[in-house]
Amino acid sequence: MSDGELLDNEPNADSIMADVRRGSAYVGQVDTHSNQRRTQTPGWDQNDIALLQFHARSLNQPSVQLEIELDLTSTALDRLPVIGALWRRLRRMLHEVSLHYVRKVTLFLVPMHRHLANATILLLGYQMRQDEQIAALEQRIVELESRLNGATR
Amino acid sequence: MRIAWILPRYGPLVLGGAEAHARAVINQLVVRGYTIEVWTTCLRSLSYLRNELPIGIDRVDGVTVRRFPIDTNFQINLWTDPLTPGNQYLWARMSPHSTQLCDHIVRHAAEFDLLLFMPYSAGTTYHGAQLFPRKSVIWTCLHDEVQAYLQPTRDLLAGVCGLVLNCQAEQDFLEHSLGIRHPNTAIVGMGFEMTPGDAAAFRHAFPNLPQQLVTYAGRWELGKNLHVLIQYYRWYQNRRSNEQLGLLLLGEGPLGQHDYPGVYKLGFVDDATKRNAMAASAVLCQPSLAESLSIVLMEAWVQGVPALVNERCAVLLDHVRRSNGGLYFADYSDFEGALDYLLAHPQHAHQMGQNGQAYVAREYNIPTVIGRMEQVLHRSQQIAGNGLPPPRGSE
Numbered sequence: 259m260s261d262g263e264l265l266d267n268e269p270n271a272d273s274i275m276a277d278v279r280r281g282s283a284y285v286g287q288v289d290t291h292s293n294q295r296r297t298q299t300p301g302w303d304q305n306d307i308a309l310l311q312f313h314a315r316s317l318n319q320p321s322v323q324l325e326i327e328l329d330l331t332s333t334a335l336d337r338l339p340v341i342g343a344l345w346r347r348l349r350r351m352l353h354e355v356s357l358h359y360v361r362k363v364t365l366f367l368v369p370m371h372r373h374l375a376n377a378t379i380l381l382l383g384y385q386m387r388q389d390e391q392i393a394a395l396e397q398r399i400v401e402l403e404s405r406l407n408g409a410t411r
Numbered sequence: 412m413r414i415a416w417i418l419p420r421y422g423p424l425v426l427g428g429a430e431a432h433a434r435a436v437i438n439q440l441v442v443r444g445y446t447i448e449v450w451t452t453c454l455r456s457l458s459y460l461r462n463e464l465p466i467g468i469d470r471v472d473g474v475t476v477r478r479f480p481i482d483t484n485f486q487i488n489l490w491t492d493p494l495t496p497g498n499q500y501l502w503a504r505m506s507p508h509s510t511q512l513c514d515h516i517v518r519h520a521a522e523f524d525l526l527l528f529m530p531y532s533a534g535t536t537y538h539g540a541q542l543f544p545r546k547s548v549i550w551t552c553l554h555d556e557v558q559a560y561l562q563p564t565r566d567l568l569a570g571v572c573g574l575v576l577n578c579q580a581e582q583d584f585l586e587h588s589l590g591i592r593h594p595n596t597a598i599v600g601m602g603f604e605m606t607p608g609d610a611a612a613f614r615h616a617f618p619n620l621p622q623q624l625v626t627y628a629g630r631w632e633l634g635k636n637l638h639v640l641i642q643y644y645r646w647y648q649n650r651r652s653n654e655q656l657g658l659l660l661l662g663e664g665p666l667g668q669h670d671y672p673g674v675y676k677l678g679f680v681d682d683a684t685k686r687n688a689m690a691a692s693a694v695l696c697q698p699s700l701a702e703s704l705s706i707v708l709m710e711a712w713v714q715g716v717p718a719l720v721n722e723r724c725a726v727l728l729d730h731v732r733r734s735n736g737g738l739y740f741a742d743y744s745d746f747e748g749a750l751d752y753l754l755a756h757p758q759h760a761h762q763m764g765q766n767g768q769a770y771v772a773r774e775y776n777i778p779t780v781i782g783r784m785e786q787v788l789h790r791s792q793q794i795a796g797n798g799l800p801p802p803r804g805s806e
Contacts, residue, residue, distance in 0.1 A: 268766075269759035271735050278738075278748030 412792060413446045415523040417516070419481075419507070419533040421451040422464060422471055427630065428706050429530045429552045432601045438472050439602060439781050445788075447474055448523075450516070452481040452509045452535065456664075460507050479512040496562060503563035508534030516542050524792050527575075530703075531568065532558050540571050546795040548787070550575040550599075554701035555584055555725060565589060573791040575599050575784070577704035580729035595794060597787035600704060602777030605768075608683075608690030608714050616684075620675055621657035623754065625719075626692040628685060628707040629699070631664030636698040636721065638666060641674060643698075643746045648673055650747070656754070659692065661685055689714040693760070694737075694753050700724045709775055712736055712767030717760045719749055736767025 330349060336342045416437060420430050437447050449471070453462035462480045469476040512535060520526060520543050528536040530552035540547040549571050553559055568574060568585070573595040576582050582598055585591050614620075625644065631637050637660075644658045658674045660667070667676055680688065689695065695711030697720045702708075705727060708718055718737030720727035722745070731737050738749035753760045 269735070269756070269762055271731055271738055271763075274752060274759075275738055275745070275749065278745060278752060281748075 412525070412788060413448075413523045414440075414788070415448050415450055415516070415520070415526050417450045417512070417526060417528045417535055417539050418530070419452050419535045420454045420457070421449050421476055421478075422455075422469070424464075425455055427457070428702070428704065429550075431706055432552075432704065433529060433550075434472070435601055436599075436780075436784060437474055439777060440784065441472075441474060443781065443785070449474055449476040450512055451476060451478055452507075452512060453478050454481050454507070477515065479509040479515065481507050481509050499561045500563050503534075503537050503561065506532075506534035506537060508538045513538050513542065520546065525572075525788065525795060529575075531564065532556075537563065537567060540567060544571045546791075547571045548573040548575060548791050551581070551585070552577065552703040553581050553584055554703060555588065556701055559584075559589060565591060569593065572794050573597070573787060575787055577601070578726055578729065580726040581703050584725060595787070595790060597783060597790075599783045599787065600775050600780050601706065601709070602780035603709050603713055603771055603775050604777065605713055605772060606686060608686035608688070610687065610691035613684070613687035613691040616687075617677075620659065621673075622655045623653075623693040624657055624659045624675075624688075624691060625694045625696050625750070626659045626661065626688060626711070626716075627696055627698070628661040628689070628710070629697075631660065631662055631666040633666070634699075634701060635664075636700055637664075640696055640698040641666075641671060643740075643743050644674065645671060646743055647747055647750060651751075653754075656693075659688065661688060685710065686714065689716055692716050694719050694750065697721065697724075697727055699727070702726045705730065708767075709771050712764065712771045715761070715764035715768045717753055717763035718767060719746070719753065730770070734767050734770030736763050736770055738763075 330346070330353065333345075335345045338345070416433060418430065418433055420427060421433065422430075425431075433449075437449065441447055453464045453466055454460065455463040460481060464478055466478055466480055469478060516526065516539050524546070526539070526543060526547045527550060528540045528547060529550035530536065531549055532552075532554075536549060540549055549568065551568065551574055553576070558564060568589070568591050574585070574593050574597075576585065576596060576598045577600050578598060582596065585593075585596070627637060627640055629635050629637075641658070647653075648656070656673070660674065660676045661678070661680055663679045667678075670676075677684075677688070689711045692711070692714075693716075695708065695716050695718045697705055697708050697718060699705070700721055700723055702724050703726055705720075708720065708727065708730060711718055712734070718731060720731055720737060720739050722728050722739040722741040728739055731739055738753065740746040740749050753763075
């Protein structure tokens with residue numbers, strides 16, 4: 259067999275995928291219910307979607323700011339006279355430096371999160387409209403089938 | 412011929428396509444008498460830009476490796492900031508690189524016939540290849556991604572002595588999407604040993620795994636689209652409830668922190684275990700969009716395993732269509748249908764695996780690949796040695 263030449267019975271990726279996309283590759287292998295509504299997002303229930311919407315909207319609120327406050331724990335050294343106060347002050351300064359960089363990173367991430375949140379909200383809207391259209395089309399199919407059955411009788 | 416091979420990461424602990432690729436080709440060229448030194452940084456992972464490996468000289472497979480500390484100084488976010496020309500150049504300049512590595516190139520480039528950089532997207536390539544463009548060859552490993560279209564990338568690729576590519580789809584992307592027709596371009600790829608794996612040994616070592624495995628191998632990162640595969644697999648199991656089926660993940664990375672039912676994480680495994688795992692798999696799934704060759708796809712085909720790849724990656728689709736070694740998906744609906752087909756038609760699936768194996772043996776056998784590599788190296792050496800100006804190929 260030369261390169262690229264296929265035997266008659268040899269599987270061909272493009273023709274199999276064309277069958278898969280027409281839905282005919284399933285016939286007789288899965289239950290009929292699974293073949294219905296294949297374009298609807300599978301595996302997601304209403305709770306998942308509501309939670310995702312909540313998170314996306316929360317992220318997208320302009321008022322959302324990440325406030326990170328210093329919370330120094332007490333150590334044995336803190337209780338020493340004079341040295342304890344100095345030690346605590348030094349620790350506070352060092353932690354303030356870390357916080358400064360954490361806040362910088364946060365400021366960097368917030369616009370990116372808003373961007374993702376916007377995209378998610380948009381996609382969820384598309385999905386909801388798509389599901390409504392699918393439901394309407396399925397209803398229309400049922401009506402047309404019943405009319406067809408009536409006509410053939 | 413003396414070659415300095417420059418890339419951001421190198422070594423046995425480094426997980427990455429370009430890096431594994433470099434190591435295989437370097438070892439094959441050294442056997443043929445080439446003198447090669449690897450100049451790299453102390454990075455181990457691209458997810459965590461940290462100097463994890465020791466600075467200084469190391470030996471990997473008998474090859475001298477010099478590691479320099481990485482500078483991390485990102486100031487521009489490619490995904491959120493506007494892509495003005497100024498930002499594009501600033502982003503390219505700020506991409507992770509090593510000032511000490513650049514200094515080493517300046518001091519020692521004259522001792523080598525060629526400087527070979529890979530991949531195109533690395534800061535080490537952007538900064539290093541501009542120092543001596545007349546003797547610099549870039550092994551591009553191009554992907555269809557934002558970074559490839561930036562003006563600094565186009566300037567870089569058009570201005571060097573030669574370009575090495577992995578497959579025809581990559582050349583099509585270079586010429587038709589980026590508009591770069593470089594006169595010294597060669598499709599080389601990577602050579603693979605046709606070593607069979609031992610499925611029975613793998614089953615013996617991991618007896619608790621399900622009977623049928625969909626396997627993913629590579630970095631566990633968003634960039635490799637692994638999250639899409641996991642989500643698709645969960646949806647698939649929600650609808651099919653196939654207890655005989657499992658998703659096997661080989662590799663490591665940030666996405667490995669969560670556990671999902673039916674998803675088995677083996678982590679970073681040695682080459683023999685990887686071969687055995689592939690041989691024991693029903694399907695190799697490659698969901699990535701950013702591939703310039705896909706070593707794991709070839710490794711699965713070497714084991715005669717059919718593939719299920721992302722149609723939106725031109726390279727993967729081209730491999731599958733040319734080999735007829737698997738199926739492809741663009742969305743969940745395709746994924747479900749294609750996986751159903753492969754599991755329900757074992758004879759066809761087996762035939763597809765065999766087709767893939769024949770494709771690798773024909774296109775990516777070691778003598779052919781090394782022959783193509785030697786041709787481009789000698790042609791580049793002539794261009795560099797004659798002091799010709801760097802070819803101008805950008806349209």
